[in-house]
Amino acid sequence: MDKSQHPAEKVVNQAAWMQKDTTNPLIVSEAEMPVPNDEDIIIRNHAVAINPVDWKIQAYPSFIGTFPFILGEDVAGEVFQLGKNVTKFKQGDRVIAYVEDGSISLTLGSLTWWVGRSHLNQLLTQKTPDGGFQLYSRTPAIRAAKIPASLSYVDGSVIPLALNTAAHGLYGTGEGFLALPWPSLQPVDSGKTILVWGGSSSVGALAIQLAVGSGVKIVAVASGRNHAFVRSLGACDVVDYNASNVVEKILKAVTSAGGAFAGIYDAISTAASFQYVLPVAEKLGTGNIAIVNPPPTSSVPSHIKFGNVIAVNDVSGPLWESYIPAALEQGQLRPAPEALVIGEGLESIQKGIDMSKAGVSARKVVVQL
Numbered sequence: 001m002d003k004s005q006h007p008a009e010k011v012v013n014q015a016a017w018m019q020k021d022t023t024n025p026l027i028v029s030e031a032e033m034p035v036p037n038d039e040d041i042i043i044r045n046h047a048v049a050i051n052p053v054d055w056k057i058q059a060y061p062s063f064i065g066t067f068p069f070i071l072g073e074d075v076a077g078e079v080f081q082l083g084k085n086v087t088k089f090k091q092g093d094r095v096i097a098y099v100e101d102g103s104i105s106l107t108l109g110s111l112t113w114w115v116g117r118s119h120l121n122q123l124l125t126q127k128t129p130d131g132g133f134q135l136y137s138r139t140p141a142i143r144a145a146k147i148p149a150s151l152s153y154v155d156g157s158v159i160p161l162a163l164n165t166a167a168h169g170l171y172g173t174g175e176g177f178l179a180l181p182w183p184s185l186q187p188v189d190s191g192k193t194i195l196v197w198g199g200s201s202s203v204g205a206l207a208i209q210l211a212v213g214s215g216v217k218i219v220a221v222a223s224g225r226n227h228a229f230v231r232s233l234g235a236c237d238v239v240d241y242n243a244s245n246v247v248e249k250i251l252k253a254v255t256s257a258g259g260a261f262a263g264i265y266d267a268i269s270t271a272a273s274f275q276y277v278l279p280v281a282e283k284l285g286t287g288n289i290a291i292v293n294p295p296p297t298s299s300v301p302s303h304i305k306f307g308n309v310i311a312v313n314d315v316s317g318p319l320w321e322s323y324i325p326a327a328l329e330q331g332q333l334r335p336a337p338e339a340l341v342i343g344e345g346l347e348s349i350q351k352g353i354d355m356s357k358a359g360v361s362a363r364k365v366v367v368q369l
């Protein structure tokens with residue numbers, strides 16, 4: 001934002017719209033300027049990240065109750081306007097946020113996740129100011145964090161949704177969740193070990209980093225080309241899921257890591273991961289598997305419990321208040337996987353969604369605005 005510009009001055013917002021359920025590519029045109037509620041901030045977005053959920057909703061638009069609709073969850077930019085009760089930020093602060101609010105039921109396959117009034121995006125509020133793929137987005141101040149001057153908007157934008165998703169599985173305390181200790185800037189050895197399947201994915205990369213902050217040892221699974229990356233995040237051992245004897249290799253790595261096995265974070269949660277994750281869980285005698293997609297349809301041993309992770313959760317709230325800005329400042333939390341800038345301007349977002357759908361390896365697709 002131009003520093004001399006005041007919110008009262010006329011600004012023009014633009015968005016990448018889904019005008020109706022068949023809209024593809026997204027249509028860029030003018031959008032209403034978001035108005036903050038008392039606890040909200042308005043962010044002038046300078047970078048937005050693309051998540052698999054964006055292509056999934058575009059492909060299966062039955063989630064959307066009202067058109068036109070604005071996709072997008074991860075934003076990074078400057079605080080443009082403050083709700084009257086917001087003291088945490090000032091105009092011009094550099095922030096990352098996930099854009100959120102509301103209450104909705106999400107049905108994925110046979111699974112329905114009921115979400116209370118919590119986080120995320122226009123998917124929940126069905127209100128266009130709360131979508132991410134626009135120049136100005138609205139979000140509650142409690143779901144945003146300042147970023148250090150050294151962190152670019154592009155890099156910062158890769159964090160929010162993946163962090164929320166990782167945090168729910170790791171810190172949730174209900175059935176199937178891993179209930180780890182909260183992360184700290186001075187991690188204390190918790191004596192626990194976990195398995196993160198899909199360590200090079202966006203969600204997996206955040207799960208590893210948060211778990212390191214929780215003083216937990218992490219055995220990760222990723223393809224061989226990403227082993228150095230996954231180790232750099234803090235995994236003590238990595239197994240290649242394309243190799244032979246995957247289950248045996250994981251069991252050996254977990255045994256070598258030592259500690260009490262606290263569960264599995266399956267950041268992929270498809271048949272491709274379940275075929276290994278379930279035997280590993282059975283052999284380790286563990287019950288808790290945090291999953292990011294619907295559970296397997298095959299029958300599983302009764303001691304195995306799935307924690308249905310959803311990015312839109314209230315578990316991550318305390319992290320946004322203090323841990324995230326401090327951990328970013330100190331480098332304990334770093335933007336990973338690396339941003340892949342697909343283009344500039346809202347017109348590039350469809351290209352980014354298409355690239356996310358085609359699949360990425362240890363990269364997160366970002367558009368600069």
Ligand SMILES: NC(=O)c1ccc[n+]([C@@H]2O[C@H](COP(=O)([O-])OP(=O)(O)OC[C@H]3O[C@@H](n4cnc5c(N)ncnc54)[C@H](OP(=O)(O)O)[C@@H]3O)[C@@H](O)[C@H]2O)c1
Nearest residue numbers: 052165198200201202203222223272292309310311361362
């Ligand atoms: N429930 C929720 O609220 C929620 C929230 C966010 C995401 N999700 C879901 O979580 C999943 C991951 O999202 P994301 O953004 O993290 O994805 P992503 O970064 O786009 O995933 C790409 C990564 O997946 C890895 N991968 C692919 N197949 C694999 C396999 N069989 N085993 C291990 N790794 C594999 C690849 O690793 P290699 O290149 O190393 O092979 C690649 O680095 C998606 O299905 C997404 O829809 C759910």
